[in-house]
Amino acid sequence: MSKTLAVRSLAAFAVCFGAWVAYTQNQPPAQPSKVNKLANDLYELEGDGGNVAVYLTDEGVIVVDDKFERNYNDIMADIKKLTDKPVKYVLNTHQHGDHTGGNEKMKANGVQVIVHRNARVNMVAGKQPGLPHVSFTDQAQVYLGGKEVDAYYNGRGHTNGDVVIYFPALRVLHTGDLFTTNGQGNVAPFIDYNGMGSAAEWTKTLDGVLKLDFDTVIPGHGPISKKADLQKYRDGFEKMQTGIRAMSRQGKGRDDVLKMLVADFGWAPSGLGTNSLDRVIAELK
Numbered sequence: 001m002s003k004t005l006a007v008r009s010l011a012a013f014a015v016c017f018g019a020w021v022a023y024t025q026n027q028p029p030a031q032p033s034k035v036n037k038l039a040n041d042l043y044e045l046e047g048d049g050g051n052v053a054v055y056l057t058d059e060g061v062i063v064v065d066d067k068f069e070r071n072y073n074d075i076m077a078d079i080k081k082l083t084d085k086p087v088k089y090v091l092n093t094h095q096h097g098d099h100t101g102g103n104e105k106m107k108a109n110g111v112q113v114i115v116h117r118n119a120r121v122n123m124v125a126g127k128q129p130g131l132p133h134v135s136f137t138d139q140a141q142v143y144l145g146g147k148e149v150d151a152y153y154n155g156r157g158h159t160n161g162d163v164v165i166y167f168p169a170l171r172v173l174h175t176g177d178l179f180t181t182n183g184q185g186n187v188a189p190f191i192d193y194n195g196m197g198s199a200a201e202w203t204k205t206l207d208g209v210l211k212l213d214f215d216t217v218i219p220g221h222g223p224i225s226k227k228a229d230l231q232k233y234r235d236g237f238e239k240m241q242t243g244i245r246a247m248s249r250q251g252k253g254r255d256d257v258l259k260m261l262v263a264d265f266g267w268a269p270s271g272l273g274t275n276s277l278d279r280v281i282a283e284l285k
């Protein structure tokens with residue numbers, strides 16, 4: 001590593017770390033979620049943290065993701081308004097704290113928590129609380145009250161442990177952060193390189209996801225979408241990969257690539273969205 005690069009990496013780390021400390025020290029109070037009904041037995045809690053899916057059965061509730069720890073009481077209060085049955089399972093789409101923050105309290109209430117093996121390894125490495133009881137590699141099924149929920153792993157993207165959660169009876173899919181819709185329709189993904197994410201493999205992973213038979217998509221963050229929106233996001237992502245590769249071949253530097261990403265794909269001109277840009281360029285060469 002050259003000295004300039006080392007200094008630059010250190011600066012990027014300082015900005016990143018500073019932002020993280022500021023973030024954790026200035027945690028806003030929990031905001032109540034908007035409760036969206038997708039079916040008589042499937043609801044989505046949208047707002048603070050990642051989107052939560054709540055699937056009701058006669059034998060209990062299956063939950064997908066559980067936001068931050070501060071949202072736990074609100075999540076449970078929302079579920080109580082929908083059913084008197086207890087939460088039995090939580091499936092985490094990946095390890096990030098805005099999707100697994102309620103795990104510890106769920107576990108204390110006897111809930112079984114399930115996650116992809118890589119995501120659990122990442123949680124152990126990051127000394128994260130709320131380690132799930134069960135992990136799997138390719139796919140997992142949860143059966144409760146005569147209903148089924150499937151979890152599928154299709155490869156790396158946002159991290160190396162993202163799974164999508166499928167509700168076959170309802171043709172609904174929860175994508176976790178492999179797809180988010182709070183970026184005004186832009187392709188400005190957060191590639192978590194510490195969590196072994198990959199900009200190069202993301203589209204291949206989405207190709208696997210798109211083979212599933214579904215109509216409605218609950219994204220990791222942002223409003224509920226359709227399968228066509230996920231296809232559009234995947235195609236935009238490929239266009240972005242192609243653009244970065246072409247600029248690299250032309251010998252264009254980081255600043256030019258960043259300008260293109262800001263103008264064409266809605267990337268942030270500074271901040272967390274671009275700290276991984278050097279890694280993205282290196283990966284797509």
Ligand SMILES: [Zn+2]
Nearest residue numbers: 094096158177
């Ligand atoms: Zn995430």
